[in-house]
Amino acid sequence: MAKIKMKxxxxxxxxxxxxxxxxxxxxxxxxxxTAKIPEALPVDTPASTVxxxxxxxxxxxxxxxxxxxxxxxxxxxxxxxxxKRALELMAEKYGLTFSEEDKTKFSLMTDFGVxxxxxxxxxxxxxxxxxxxxxxxIPIDSTDNQVKEWILNSRKANNELQNAIGGKKxxxxxxxxxxxxxxxxxxxxxxxxxxxxxxxxxxxxxxxxKDF
Amino acid sequence: MxxxxxxxxxxxxxxxxxxxxxxxxDLTAMVDLAFLLITFFxxxxxxxxxxxxxxxxxxxxxxxxxxxxxxxxNRTMTVLLGDNDKMFYYMGIIxxxxxxxxxxxxxxxxxxxxxxxxxxxLAYSTAKGRPDQGMIVIIKPSKKSTYxxxxxxxxxxAISSIPTYTIVNDxxxxxxxxxxxx
Numbered sequence: 001m002a003k004i005k006m007k008x009x010x011x012x013x014x015x016x017x018x019x020x021x022x023x024x025x026x027x028x029x030x031x032x033x034t035a036k037i038p039e040a041l042p043v044d045t046p047a048s049t050v051x052x053x054x055x056x057x058x059x060x061x062x063x064x065x066x067x068x069x070x071x072x073x074x075x076x077x078x079x080x081x082x083x084k085r086a087l088e089l090m091a092e093k094y095g096l097t098f099s100e101e102d103k104t105k106f107s108l109m110t111d112f113g114v115x116x117x118x119x120x121x122x123x124x125x126x127x128x129x130x131x132x133x134x135x136x137x138i139p140i141d142s143t144d145n146q147v148k149e150w151i152l153n154s155r156k157a158n159n160e161l162q163n164a165i166g167g168k169k170x171x172x173x174x175x176x177x178x179x180x181x182x183x184x185x186x187x188x189x190x191x192x193x194x195x196x197x198x199x200x201x202x203x204x205x206x207x208x209x210k211d212f
Numbered sequence: 213m214x215x216x217x218x219x220x221x222x223x224x225x226x227x228x229x230x231x232x233x234x235x236x237x238d239l240t241a242m243v244d245l246a247f248l249l250i251t252f253f254x255x256x257x258x259x260x261x262x263x264x265x266x267x268x269x270x271x272x273x274x275x276x277x278x279x280x281x282x283x284x285x286n287r288t289m290t291v292l293l294g295d296n297d298k299m300f301y302y303m304g305i306i307x308x309x310x311x312x313x314x315x316x317x318x319x320x321x322x323x324x325x326x327x328x329x330x331x332x333x334l335a336y337s338t339a340k341g342r343p344d345q346g347m348i349v350i351i352k353p354s355k356k357s358t359y360x361x362x363x364x365x366x367x368x369x370a371i372s373s374i375p376t377y378t379i380v381n382d383x384x385x386x387x388x389x390x391x392x393x394x
Binding site: 194 | 236238239240242243246247249250253254256257262263264265266267268269270271272293319353354355356357358359360361362363364366367370371381
């Protein structure tokens, strides 16, 4: 009797190609992902169902939060060139001088919450120390309204740079407030914006479903 | 591990056979891990970007005296935001035709009312021959209301797609009394 020999099939598939693709994609996602930068003033934003994403550039964020029972206002500006120019304009306004090195360092920083007079100390710190530095917040009183100046000068800086490259993008302003923050504090910032005829701005929120 | 070829001096004619090693490596675990990481990075990159809600407020110019724009009171609804997540609303002018009513946030509270009133206003406008005139909601956040309240109510506006809404900071004496009273 003739024996029919079944060809032994290998159970393992060749996964080299799959592995290649997987790692290629992995590399892509790792490289495109932006690392989460620690915030100097952590805030718990309220949630909304609106799903508009914030732009990555031409953006200024006013962060309003409570820290140790005090209302603090922090400021963040995206884009290195804009930051540099805004700092120059602010220094001019308050009669301060920053070295070129300081400006470069400042352009790489994120949010800060100190009066311009003590900004140099924050610039000199290491980024890990800045978070722990217990920053007092930017003055927002009517006598010394630096938040207003920061917004104004950032917009100026943005316009200058946009003019230089022939663009027309206005600086967008977003408010990032803590959910438990009282409305008058937010209103103060909104009033500053409206005084500068910025009537359209964004509120940064978290995400939630419609069933609440 | 410790297999040393000790018999090299023995038979000179013998062939040294090296053991054929399997060239295939099992890649299953590696692929698993890679895909897990891909999934993780894919999800985090799209979700980490914060959401934003754009808000347009009317121009406030001290020179401009167009404050007293006449609007049909049948189209307006005023929402007062109080402390402790309280909220009152009334239609038209205060106390006529209805007294301010207490209402809760969320889908069973304000949203139901908004959708109902929106339909009513639309029917009213259509009857007048102006179906383009929708409902106007005036939001008045009191000093004790929180930022969350404001965002919540703005979100409700977006959900119910109210055509016109604005934030007003002037309070009528009756409204102040109402917000302080209870």
